[in-house]
Amino acid sequence: MSVDPTPWPGPDKGALFVVTGASGTGKTTLVKAALQAIPSIGWSVSATTRPPREGELDGRDYHFLSHADFDALVADSALLEWAAVYGNRYGTPRAPVAAALDAGRSILLEIDLLGARQVKAAMPEAVLVFVLPPHAGAIEERLRARSTDSEEVIRRRVSQADDQLAGCGEFDYLVVNDVLDAAHVRFQSVLWAELQRRARNPRLVSTFGRV
Amino acid sequence: MSVDPTPWPGPDKGALFVVTGASGTGKTTLVKAALQAIPSIGWSVSATTRPPREGELDGRDYHFLSHADFDALVADSALLEWAAVYGNRYGTPRAPVAAALDAGRSILLEIDLLGARQVKAAMPEAVLVFVLPPHAGAIEERLRARSTDSEEVIRRRVSQADDQLAGCGEFDYLVVNDVLDAAHVRFQSVLWAELQRRARNPRLVSTFGRV
Numbered sequence: 133m134s135v136d137p138t139p140w141p142g143p144d145k146g147a148l149f150v151v152t153g154a155s156g157t158g159k160t161t162l163v164k165a166a167l168q169a170i171p172s173i174g175w176s177v178s179a180t181t182r183p184p185r186e187g188e189l190d191g192r193d194y195h196f197l198s199h200a201d202f203d204a205l206v207a208d209s210a211l212l213e214w215a216a217v218y219g220n221r222y223g224t225p226r227a228p229v230a231a232a233l234d235a236g237r238s239i240l241l242e243i244d245l246l247g248a249r250q251v252k253a254a255m256p257e258a259v260l261v262f263v264l265p266p267h268a269g270a271i272e273e274r275l276r277a278r279s280t281d282s283e284e285v286i287r288r289r290v291s292q293a294d295d296q297l298a299g300c301g302e303f304d305y306l307v308v309n310d311v312l313d314a315a316h317v318r319f320q321s322v323l324w325a326e327l328q329r330r331a332r333n334p335r336l337v338s339t340f341g342r343v
Numbered sequence: 344m345s346v347d348p349t350p351w352p353g354p355d356k357g358a359l360f361v362v363t364g365a366s367g368t369g370k371t372t373l374v375k376a377a378l379q380a381i382p383s384i385g386w387s388v389s390a391t392t393r394p395p396r397e398g399e400l401d402g403r404d405y406h407f408l409s410h411a412d413f414d415a416l417v418a419d420s421a422l423l424e425w426a427a428v429y430g431n432r433y434g435t436p437r438a439p440v441a442a443a444l445d446a447g448r449s450i451l452l453e454i455d456l457l458g459a460r461q462v463k464a465a466m467p468e469a470v471l472v473f474v475l476p477p478h479a480g481a482i483e484e485r486l487r488a489r490s491t492d493s494e495e496v497i498r499r500r501v502s503q504a505d506d507q508l509a510g511c512g513e514f515d516y517l518v519v520n521d522v523l524d525a526a527h528v529r530f531q532s533v534l535w536a537e538l539q540r541r542a543r544n545p546r547l548v549s550t551f552g553r554v
């Protein structure tokens with residue numbers, strides 16, 4: 133194996149990855165491993181109106197905002213997506229994401245279907261990846277196998293999962309999480325491939341091609 | 344690690360991959376390893392007007408054709424690309440490639456820039472991958488380091504390499520072959536990613552999404 137001291141430094145223009153999937157499909161496991169494996173991909177610090185918990189730092193864990201400041205971001209279209217959860221709001225500030233992409237760093241957002249749609253509308257060049265369960269019915273089987281939940285809870289979770297899955301046809305890539313090792317490879321493949329798109333690498337074209 | 348007995352069977356619609364690069368950039372090494380690693384990607388049997396050599400089988404090594412039969416394929420637009428080399432012609436028949444893609448099998452063509460342009464024109468959905476050397480001048484350095492070639496031969500080979508590199512801006516993906524292990528991963532990532540494109544997986548969408 134030849135080892136060269138000047139490995140590819142990554143793209144000039146980062147990619148914005150949006151990862152969505154029903155809960156219980158291993159999405160978070162795939163995302164965590166990918167962020168460790170591909171150092172040029174980071175995450176974004178969300179803005180929120182909920183108060184900081186002990187140990188949380190403003191700007192590191194969240195941007196902690198007043199409701200009025202959050203309203204102002206929404207009014208300015210300064211959030212790529214936002215949602216209300218139990219009376220508090222959470223969102224992804226656009227400016228730091230745009231700055232990262234311009235500097236060649238990529239960002240991965242793990243968000244739900246409604247958030248993914250908002251990001252696609254705000255930044256059409258975002259790359260949407262949906263993580264699918266191994267087969268139809270797998271999520272319900274898993275919830276029932278745990279057998280700790282009431283019938284009502286199971287039905288609600290299956291229904292929530294179905295609501296997410298309903299949107300999979302709107303995504304650019306579909307990663308089936310069947311065999312976890314294989315799914316890690318296939319998920320990270322999507323990220324690596326997108327980083328190598330010619331459109332994200334104008335410097336390679338100007339170095340090697342006659343432009 | 345969870346292991347599921349029903350791994351993803353691959354896409355319903357195969358991808359046509361076109362791989363191009365200057366000679367001496369390790370393109371063939373990357374292609375061979377990828378074809379071994381990803382069984383659903385195969386190659387295409389070329390048509391040629393050159394006579395069979397000993398041990399070569401018609402339909403396995405090449406489709407051996409008369410000049411008249413080759414002319415007929417060209418006239419019918421039945422070749423995705425073709426070129427003349429030392430008075431003989433070589434080309435990629437369109438029908439078996441189209442049949443493979445429809446059956447969910449993918450095809451990889453390792454061809455030069457002019458061939459890649461022909462394929463893109465004939466089948467715009469083809470995925471074009473260009474393999475780049477680690478840095479500008481690397482090909483010439485390598486030729487000179489071997490020091491077996493005359494100055495004239497070196498100049499001709501560098502010029503041929505530059506002619507290929509000139510077209511890299513027309514490709515969908517740019518894979519830099521710097522550290523070979525890393526390049527294998529990044530090259531195979533492009534192939535895996537494309538197989539997971541939603542457009543190639545209508546069955547996943549109809550299974551999981553409400554369409």
